[in-house]
Amino acid sequence: MKLTVVGGGSTYTPELIDGFARLRDTLPVEELVLVDPAAERLELVGGLARRIFARQGHPGRIVTTSDLDAGVAGADAVLLQLRVGGQAAREQDETWPLECGCVGQETTGAGGLAKALRTVPVVLDIAERVRRTNPGAWIIDFTNPVGIVTRALLQAGHKAVGLCNVAIGLQRKFAALLDTEPSQVHLDHIGLNHLTWETGVRLGGPEGEDVLPKLLADHGEAIAADLHLPRPLLDRLGVVPSYYLRYYYAHDEVVRELRTRPSRAAEVAAMERQLLQMYGDPALDEKPELLGRRGGAFYSEAAVDLAAALLGGGGSPYQVVNTLNRGTLPFLPDDAVIEVQAAVAAQGPAPLPVASVDPLYAGLMANVTAYEDLALQAALHGGRERVFRALLAHPLVGQYEYAEALTDRLIAHNREHLAWA
Incomplete structure (x- = not known):
């Protein structure tokens, strides 16, 4: 089996390597082929990756290359984990929206749109080259904004298939609170990428007992603290929103912070600079503790599970993925990309049926789905007016004066990455 990681020079990669080694x-x-144009970073990461495999007795071969076509040739699956513009572009995404009183964040709001505009054309070019070189390969997208990129x-x-680590992180937290194995915790997970709610927590599988009410009653304070939301709000909702919902439910508070x-x-x-220095130490042969603060917790386990199921070698029968709606949520278009539990097999993911969805969540999902459609049109076809329309549609922007000002700032800060600007 051959797997290729595009963006293999990322400081995330040793987390992935550790998962491949442990879950072989x-x-x-x-x-395992790591592809990245940043040769110096790639060698540091690749060296540590080989040492992690050697320490854990993994017999697989790790190859590093900057040649995308050679890297994906013959791959059974290609994982995408890239950041167009690097941390410098992310820094901009997180700052210029604040000038207009809007949340500055890399995957949602105006900053998320900027990232989508930079990323979608690059990902589609990579995917076309994968299709030319190896049309049978699965593409697993971990590149944000996952929903828009997967839809493209x-x-x-x-x-x-799109992949996010929010669901597996919550599953692990809930399992610890319930003193059970993560495999015994099944989430009724609904929404869009970075806009999700846990409406049930079931023991043993999709038909198991829903222990969410007990979980909130016994551990509501701890869960609320993790989300930086007030405990009374969770009690009123009766669900567990992802921490990204704080940008919607406490927008002005977040902007002030x-x-x-x-x-x-x-x-x-700053963490990446320190990590890369550590990766260069020839004595280091395991992922460093600092990597846990970098983000992407449990990403490797989710990626292994998904790849194994898609390639017919095992994996959990039900997994949270980003895939086409196709009637699963009847209030959204069939071609919307949703994030839900699905049965995953070699033919791809099949979303599990979803019970009726509270209008409180359905309405916000529909609004953000409309924004994502407009955002994708802007990413594919460019143009100031398309950017403006996407921003005006986003519930974190919504006012025409904000949309006008944010459009100007987005284009100014991203001109080098926008072929049409």
């Missing part, structure tokens, strides 16, 4: 019985990788891939006819502290991009950039 689930996903027996024989060749599927709309272009690629064999693609973001204006008074360094950006997350600055923190991550």
Whole structure:
């Protein structure tokens, strides 16, 4: 089995390598190719990756290359984990929206749109080259904004599934609170990428007992603290929203906070410099503890599980993925990309049936789906007016004066990445 990671020079990659090494019985990788144009970073990451495999006795071969076509040739699956513009672009995404009183964040709001505009054309070019070189390969997208990027891939006819680590992170937290194994915790997970709610927490599988009410009663304070939301709100909702919902439910509070502290991009950039220095140590042969603060917790386990199921070698029968709606949520278009539990097999993901959805969540999902459609049109076809319309549609923007000002700032800060600007 051959797997290729595009963006293999990312500081995330040792997390992925550790998962491949630990879970080799689930996903027996024989060749792992790390592709990245940043040769110096790639060698540092690749060296650590080989040492992690050696320490854990993994017999697989790790190859590093800057040649995308050679890297994806013959791959059974291609994982995408790239950041167009790097942390410098992320720093901008997180700061200029604040000038207009809007949340500055890399995957949602105006900053998320900027990232989508930079990313979609690059990902589609990579996917086309995968299709020319190896049309049978699955593309697993971990590149944000996952929902929009996955929709672009599927709309272009690629064999693609989107992956996010929010659900597996919540599953692990709930399992610890319930003192049970993560495999025994099944989430009734509904929504769009970075706009999701856990409406049930079931023991043993999709038909198991729903222990969410007990979980909230016994551990509501701890869960609320993790989400930075007030406990009474969770009690009133009776569900667990993802932490990204705080940008919607406490927008002005978040803006005030973001204006008074360094950006997350600055923190991550400092961590990355330290991590790369550590990766260069020939004595290091395991992922460092610092990597846990970088983000992407449990990404490797989710990726292994998904790849194993898609490639017919095992994996969990039900997994949270980003895939086409196709009637699963009847209030959304069939071609919308949703994030839900699905049965995953070699033919791809099949979303599980979803019970009726509270209008409180359905309305916001429909609004953001409309924004994502407009955002994808802007990413594919460019133009100031398309950017403006996408921003005007986003519930975190919504006012025409904000949309006008944010459009100007987005284009000014991203001109080098926008072929039409």
